[in-house]
Amino acid sequence: MFTQRFLKDKRGVNLAPSERAALENAISDVRQVPARTILLRAGQPVNASTLLVEGIMSRYIDDRNGLRQLVAVHVPGDFVDLHAFPLKVLEHDVATMTASTVAIIPHAALEDVLSEFPAMNRKLWFATLIDAAIHRAWLFRMGRLDAVGKVAHFLCETNARMVSAGLSDGRRFALDLTQADLAEICGLTTVHINRVLRQLRDEGLCVFRASVVELLDPERLSRRGQFDDGYLYNERAASAVSML
Amino acid sequence: MKKEGSVPQPETEPGIATAEQGFVILDGPDGVAVTMTPEAASLTGHSLMSAARLAHEQASAGNR
Numbered sequence: 571m572f573t574q575r576f577l578k579d580k581r582g583v584n585l586a587p588s589e590r591a592a593l594e595n596a597i598s599d600v601r602q603v604p605a606r607t608i609l610l611r612a613g614q615p616v617n618a619s620t621l622l623v624e625g626i627m628s629r630y631i632d633d634r635n636g637l638r639q640l641v642a643v644h645v646p647g648d649f650v651d652l653h654a655f656p657l658k659v660l661e662h663d664v665a666t667m668t669a670s671t672v673a674i675i676p677h678a679a680l681e682d683v684l685s686e687f688p689a690m691n692r693k694l695w696f697a698t699l700i701d702a703a704i705h706r707a708w709l710f711r712m713g714r715l716d717a718v719g720k721v722a723h724f725l726c727e728t729n730a731r732m733v734s735a736g737l738s739d740g741r742r743f744a745l746d747l748t749q750a751d752l753a754e755i756c757g758l759t760t761v762h763i764n765r766v767l768r769q770l771r772d773e774g775l776c777v778f779r780a781s782v783v784e785l786l787d788p789e790r791l792s793r794r795g796q797f798d799d800g801y802l803y804n805e806r807a808a809s810a811v812s813m814l
Numbered sequence: 815m816k817k818e819g820s821v822p823q824p825e826t827e828p829g830i831a832t833a834e835q836g837f838v839i840l841d842g843p844d845g846v847a848v849t850m851t852p853e854a855a856s857l858t859g860h861s862l863m864s865a866a867r868l869a870h871e872q873a874s875a876g877n878r
Contacts, residue, residue, distance in 0.1 A: 717847040759849035761837050 572597060572623045572673040575647025575735045576697070579805040583696045589687050596679035597621075603670045609650075610664040616654035618676045622646055625670025626747060628755075631662045640754050642705065643667070645728065647735040652698050655680060668746040696803075703801040712757055715796060720756040721766045722795030725776055725783055730799040733806070741788060746781045831855065 573593045577583055585593070600623070603609065610616060612631070622644050629642040629650070641662060644650045654660050655677055684690050704727070711723045728745065732738035747755075753763040770776040775791045777784045785791055792798070799807055825843035832839050838855035840848045850858060 714845060716845050717841055719845075720847070758847055759837075759839075761835050762839055762847060762849050765832075765834050765839065 572600060573621060576621060577693060578647055578736065579734045581803045581805050583693050585693060589690055592683045592687055596675045596683050597673045598676050598679065599674040601672050601674065603666050603672055605666055605669045608663055608665045610660055612660055612662050614659065616651060616658055616660060618674050619652055619655055619680055620650050621673040621675065622648050622650055623671040623673050626667040627664060627670055628667050629662045629664050642708065643755060645731045645735055646737060649697060652694060653701070667751055700803055707801055717758055717762055717766050718769055719795050720758065721752065721763065721770065722775065722791050723797045724755055725785070726792050726795050726797035729783065729785055730802050730804055734802065734804045742782065742784045744781055745783045
């Protein structure tokens with residue numbers, strides 16, 4: 571099942587088995603997409619929604635010199651462009667960061683699902699509201715936190731999102747990103763990221779090595795990054811999962 | 815939110831500059847996180863010193 575991680579373990583929303591099955595049946599195509607591939611470009615018409623099944627994807631905006639600013643990172647279980655369902659166009663590009671698997675749901679098929687299951691309207695809305703909450707946290711991270719705080723916040727958030735998707739045990743998760751990717755996400759240079767990661771390791775907070783993130787002390791890392799997972803509406807806090 | 819609001823105020827704490835892998839990293843104040851070549855860092859340092867001297871003079875003139 572490709573939709574199993576969508577809105578999984580979210581507080582206040584639950585997909586009924588019949589709704590999830592309808593969403594699954596609405597998938598027209600499942601694609602393997604290589605890393606660093608642009609899926610959607612800003613300004614182009616969008617007539618299908620893309621569900622990330624495996625991998626990591628990003629949304630970004632290019633400046634006039636072609637240098638990109640990442641504005642979102644997506645993990646498995648996320649629709650990467652659900653806002654384009656009503657908007658029909660994106661104001662940013664969407665690309666894979668790692669090799670990814672995506673499920674394509676044509677907007678017409680999604681309309682049919684919503685006609686048959688009207689309660690799904692609110693649930694898709696819920697998903698885009700969580701997206702918006704993550705954007706607000708992104709702004710806070712970039713605007714208010716120092717270099718160590720930015721990285722700590724991002725790793726705590728990603729851990730919490732991976733917990734929700736069933737891809738982290740609360741302390742350890744696979745993250746096939748490079749230090750350059752982390753640098754781009756946090757608006758730092760690779761030199762700076764390298765030092766921040768060393769600092770996090772030396773302080774016994776977190777280790778990022780060989781595409782695996784290990785939170786050595788999740789509580790202190792959260793405090794360092796001023797991270798509170800309330801905005802993710804996870805059923806269970808990552809810290810609670812890690813103690814199971 | 816702090817009582818005085820969230821309008822950015824002039825920093826009273828200095829940033830900390832360190833050398834890393836042949837570059838200069840400036841951490842802080844207030845979330846500043848910049849990596850510069852040694853040349854850019856030197857020029858920035860001179861520019862900061864020069865501006866600080868001028869700002870002292872402006873503050874002194876304003877107090878008279």
